Amino acid sequence: MTTTHQNPHQTIAERADHYPTRYVEQPGLVDRNDPVVAGTAEDGPFDGDHLQRIEEKGYTQVPELFTASEVERMRQELNRLAGDPEVLADERTITEAGSGALRSVFEVHRTNELFRSVARDPRLVARAEQVLGGPVAIHQSRVNFKPGFTGKEFSWHSDFETWHAEDGMPTPRAISVSIALTENHAYNGPLMIMPGSHRRFVSCVGETPEENYRSSLVMQGAGTPDEGSLTRLYEEYGIDVLTGGAGGAIWFDSNCMHASPGNITPAPRSNVFIVYSAADNECGAPYAAPAPRPEFLGAREHREVLQSH
């Protein structure tokens, strides 16, 4: 569908927008207009079952994709970052509202040697290429730390909704991988996904404030789906709670409706998170924001196209 809504942020020549959000007057569900899995089992390490799960549920899990010693190195590096005053002071570092504890460090695929090599690891790049059907580039990377006792919840959202509205990502041809550095239990703030929800796009209501990213990374505002749409998606798809051991990877489509509950247990939770986008899915002007977010949150140009072979 080509929307006829008036988009106040339309800064480049009039674009068709199949995924209107924030400038709409009513919330609602739009069917996805882009492929989920573009490649086949012959194209890479994912077998047919994995690709089918991504196609149908929007996600798949690969246990032990990284070894215990690789995980240990990443965990040590995350601990080092959490204690580095320069990192804590960097604008690419997000700290917990209230406690000031480390929550996320962004753009680690550029700033950190270890995580740069992880992001370019063929185990990841080849799978991303396979799903997206060609060369890929990194849209975003970060390491996340959800402490015990005080880890805050993150409410339901589609990452693509934000990337489309605020970064100008044209289509949801992007896939994220979350590499667990700690065990994900059902009780310590695990990822929850509505399986199948990646095939529907929830148009959200509410204009994007200027520099929205400064608060939205800690507390959600614009881009929050309405309760009616979430209830419809829940009734249609239910909720999967994704658990698994350290070193395992969760691959999930950029438009999955997902959330994570708070973590009130003593068990902290950390992971490495990398978003691969199809190389030709380069960001343009934001679809619904006064200005694009900074480069560390969403790569503006696909300067570094990755290839696994």
Place this chain on the structure above:
Amino acid sequence: MTTTHQNPHQTIAERADHYPTRYVEQPGLVDRNDPVVAGTAEDGPFDGDHLQRIEEKGYTQVPELFTASEVERMRQELNRLAGDPEVLADERTITEAGSGALRSVFEVHRTNELFRSVARDPRLVARAEQVLGGPVAIHQSRVNFKPGFTGKEFSWHSDFETWHAEDGMPTPRAISVSIALTENHAYNGPLMIMPGSHRRFVSCVGETPEENYRSSLVMQGAGTPDEGSLTRLYEEYGIDVLTGGAGGAIWFDSNCMHASPGNITPAPRSNVFIVYSAADNECGAPYAAPAPRPEFLGAREHREVLQSH
């Protein structure tokens, strides 16, 4: 152990206190000094496996203890209460901080005909008698409603710690039953228990403010276990997430370390909660509070001793 700590709230002739809390200077773990299961499989409906689980883990689950139509009647009654202005204005009703939505209605075994009959149902009373080894009385009852999207978390605590400190309950010879009126999923704010933790008592630090109950039912303060003790218990016992269908009952010892996470999903959660105490475990002066809590939170005298036969 007979504590030698100075208890400023010692209002009756000096009592030995095996479970010192709040008036202590350091937090710490004390081994339980009272039986968990006093009866045998011959004494009532629980078989040996159930009693063993209560003895070892501190809890057991009985699926489908109430029928679908009984659950439906209770759910309708809870909905009626949630819309009754008189109930909402009653001091025995707790509403969610912020939204004002119904969270709990206390003392329903006295004020509400349906829940009075539930609390006296032989399926419940006979099991409570069996565990506690004799006649029982109700210490507290309530119906709980945790709404979708905004259901708040409840941090780790032992109910007995509060009942001992603030109600003057001498020993943890009390058992609670939670009857699910909705399905308990891993994702909609389920009960979490550290299995085995009922054998340890966590002495908490921090004096009880006057009329503490007015805030503690919504937000926890005094009686909050320290993170060090919680981490020790977690490392020793782990965490069980208790899921199950509507109509199922969770029985758990009064000293279980338990919590429930927030509920950010669209699926609300409600239950009926009744605490049975051994008839001779009558409350005296509070062990660590300026004055006892009101009768609706903790029965002062066991005026109504229940018997299933």
